Amino acid sequence: MTFTNFGLSQPLLRAVAEEGYSTPTPIQDQAIPHVLAGKDLLGCAQTGTGKTAAFALPILERLLQAGERIGKRKPRVLVLTPTRELSAQIDASFAAYGRHTRITHAVVFGGVNINRQIQALSRGVDVLVATPGRLLDLMGQGATSLDEVGIYVLDEADRMLDMGFIHDVKRITAAVPKRRQTLLFSATMPDSIRSLSRSLLSQPVEVAVTPVASTAEKVGQCVYYVEKADKRRLLTRLLADAAIDRALVFTRTKHGANRVVEHLEKSGIAAAAIHGNKSQNARERALSLFKEGRMRVLVATDVAARGIDIDGLSYVINFDLPNVPECYVHRIGRTGRAGASGQALSFCDAEERPYLRGIEKLIRQQIRVISPQQASASAHL
Ligand code: AMP
Numbered sequence: 001m002t003f004t005n006f007g008l009s010q011p012l013l014r015a016v017a018e019e020g021y022s023t024p025t026p027i028q029d030q031a032i033p034h035v036l037a038g039k040d041l042l043g044c045a046q047t048g049t050g051k052t053a054a055f056a057l058p059i060l061e062r063l064l065q066a067g068e069r070i071g072k073r074k075p076r077v078l079v080l081t082p083t084r085e086l087s088a089q090i091d092a093s094f095a096a097y098g099r100h101t102r103i104t105h106a107v108v109f110g111g112v113n114i115n116r117q118i119q120a121l122s123r124g125v126d127v128l129v130a131t132p133g134r135l136l137d138l139m140g141q142g143a144t145s146l147d148e149v150g151i152y153v154l155d156e157a158d159r160m161l162d163m164g165f166i167h168d169v170k171r172i173t174a175a176v177p178k179r180r181q182t183l184l185f186s187a188t189m190p191d192s193i194r195s196l197s198r199s200l201l202s203q204p205v206e207v208a209v210t211p212v213a214s215t216a217e218k219v220g221q222c223v224y225y226v227e228k229a230d231k232r233r234l235l236t237r238l239l240a241d242a243a244i245d246r247a248l249v250f251t252r253t254k255h256g257a258n259r260v261v262e263h264l265e266k267s268g269i270a271a272a273a274i275h276g277n278k279s280q281n282a283r284e285r286a287l288s289l290f291k292e293g294r295m296r297v298l299v300a301t302d303v304a305a306r307g308i309d310i311d312g313l314s315y316v317i318n319f320d321l322p323n324v325p326e327c328y329v330h331r332i333g334r335t336g337r338a339g340a341s342g343q344a345l346s347f348c349d350a351e352e353r354p355y356l357r358g359i360e361k362l363i364r365q366q367i368r369v370i371s372p373q374q375a376s377a378s379a380h381l
Contacts, residue, residue: 006032008061011100016057019096023303025050025324030207032058038181040201044208046187047086047156048325048362052093055079055183059151060098063126066150068102073124074148080132080172082159084109090155091129103127110134118143132160132168139175146175154200157186158193166196173200209326219316219332219342222368223356228349231319232263238317238345239269239297246290247315249299250331252322257299260319264297271297274304302327310334318346321355325362 001024003016024032027045034041035058045051059077066076081087091107098105105127108117114137121128121144128135128144138144152173154160160169182201186193197204226234238244249271251257257273264271272286272295283304289295291310300308302322316335322328328346335342346367348356360366 001029003057006036006058008057009064011064012057012060012097015097015099016053018099020323021053025054025209025326027051027207027209028054028057030209031055034205034207035059035181035183036061038062040181040204041183042197042201042204042206043183043185044187044189044206045185046209046362048358049209050324050326051155051185052090053097055153055155055185056090056093056097059127059153060094060101060103062151063103064101073104073126074145075125075128076148077127077151077153078146078149078172078176079127079129079153079155080135080160080169081129081155082131082163082165083156084111084131086156087129087131094127094129098127105129108134108138110137114138114141132165132172135172136168139172146172147177149176149180151181151183152176152200153183153185155185157184157196158188158190161192161196169196219335219344221332221344221346222370223346223348224370226347226349228351231347231349232260234347235260235317235319236264236267236269239264239267244315245296246293246313247297247317248290248305248310248313248334249297249317249319250305250322251299251301252320254301256320257301260299261297264299269297270295271299273299274308275301276303278304302331305331305334308334314342316342316344318344321346321348321352321359323355325355325358328359329363 003013003021003024027043027049031041031043031054035055043051063076079090081090087107087109091105094105103126104124106120106125107129109131110133117138118141121138139146154169184197184201224234239247249260251260254275254277257275261271261273272289274283274286286295286298287308290298313335316332318328318331322331332344335344
């Protein structure tokens with residue numbers, strides 16, 4: 001599946017390509033067609049799964065299809081979120097994906113001067129991202145009106161309830177037209193969310209991506225801060241430890257996978273790469289050598305590794321960190337299966353620090369840092 005298959009317009013596809021996204025994440029695969037079709041949606045997904053694009057892209061597409069409007073614009077889309085950080089992030093996503101369109105957006109949250117927000121709203125806006133309390137203040141001051149909202153999104157609804165926003169959400173919902181499309185996302189689905197969704201959604205499609213945090217708890221994890229140029233040396237140094245009998249190594253690109261294999265072979269370590277440019281035959285051969293224990297290292301890209309199952313794999317090495325946090329959890333889930341102990345060792349260069357932060361947020365834990373100087377035998381144990 002690619003983004004082109006969804007039938008998104010060129011300006012959006014261009015922006016997606018510029019963001020560096022090549023394949024949709026599972027929640028995007030599942031949600032985008034339904035949102036494009038105008039359905040209500042109940043989405044069970046955590047931050048880190050790519051859920052923002054799962055709603056922002058089809059929403060932008062629907063706005064493009066509805067055509068531009070002249071004059072002062074009242075919000076046509078309202079996204080409610082519990083925190084200012086999340087609202088700023090979502091607004092930035094609308095900015096990024098909509099950069100080749102003339103769709104306007106604004107974000108309002110509490111704790112900052114309200115006058116600038118009033119001004120921004122007075123210029124007219126298509127997409128409004130807001131936290132509940134500040135939005136109610138602005139509505140009270142007549143700075144915005146929700147009577148033209150056609151798409152209403154509640155993001156991290158469970159957190160919104162935990163933070164005591166239920167009455168605010170109800171007041172805001174009452175100000176939004178009844179005829180609308182509603183999308184509700186929540187990381188968890190307790191009864192309170194089920195009943196909220198029954199009151200807000202009409203015949204919703206339900207989509208869910210597996211809760212990802214649980215795998216991460218069983219696998220020992222550590223991260224090496226390392227310069228990009230030193231990653232290959234660090235890898236061979238780690239593999240000098242015979243305790244690592246077999247390792248699945250992940251790279252972000254096919255080219256990167258090939259280079260790692262070349263380097264390992266030069267160092268006398270048996271390795272092969274599996275990725276989309278390899279024939280089915282070559283991939284199967286590499287996989288069976290690896291499974292039988294006749295080849296010590298298998299280097300893979302995320303796409304190639306999808307669906308492969310290797311019994312008793314005790315080491316996953318992230319030569320590159322994935323930019324989608326959920327991928328990290330899928331990668332390390334290859335080890336530590338069926339109660340076996342597993343270790344995930346990750347390399348993180350300066351450019352990858354933001355990815356690491358995203359991963360730690362998703363798995364709700366900090367990954368132990370090992371300095372490269374310690375990176376000899378068994379420092380990770
Ligand atoms: P979210 O769950 O919306 O917070 O997204 C998590 C991260 O994944 C963000 O940094 C996005 O930029 C990134 N992302 C979202 N969709 C994709 C995709 N299809 N391919 C690669 N990265 C993505």
